Amino acid sequence: MHAFHVHYRNTQGTLMRILNAISRRAIDMPYVQAEPHGYNHKVSLLLELNPKQIGQLFRDWHAIVDVVSVSAGAPTEDMMELAESWDAARHPPVAASSGDSARAAMA
Incomplete structure (x- = not known):
């Protein structure tokens, strides 16, 4: 996992362009946090990338005009903890029934 910090000017659509660069590559984003940082804003991301x-x-x-700086670093413990809960939440719970209701629905 890699942690990224993108500093940007908070103009209309800048955060969406930053996130769109990730989503169009179908990359999971288990941790995203955007916050004000001085006169600019910062989004912190945790991504599994090659x-x-x-x-x-x-x-x-x-290439995004309003991006001021991009840096990579080691993920914090909070990021990793939330990423683990993301992995657990991605899988739906297994049905506990014996399948009788499914057979009844098929009839």
């Missing part, structure tokens, strides 16, 4: 995807995202983020 080196090629890291380069693509850095290129895309730097």
Whole structure:
């Protein structure tokens, strides 16, 4: 897992363009936190990426006009804890019934 911090000017649509660069590659975002940071804003992301995807995202983020800086670092314990709960929540619970209701619905 890689932690990314993108500093940007909070103009209309900037955060969506940052997140869209990730979502169009079908990458899971188990941790996203956007907050004010001085005169600008910062979004912190936790992503599972290969080196090629890291380069693509850095290129895309730097191409956004209102992005001030992009940095990568080690994920914090809070990020990893929330990412683990994200993995657990992704899988729906297994049905506890014996299937009688499914057979009744098919009849």
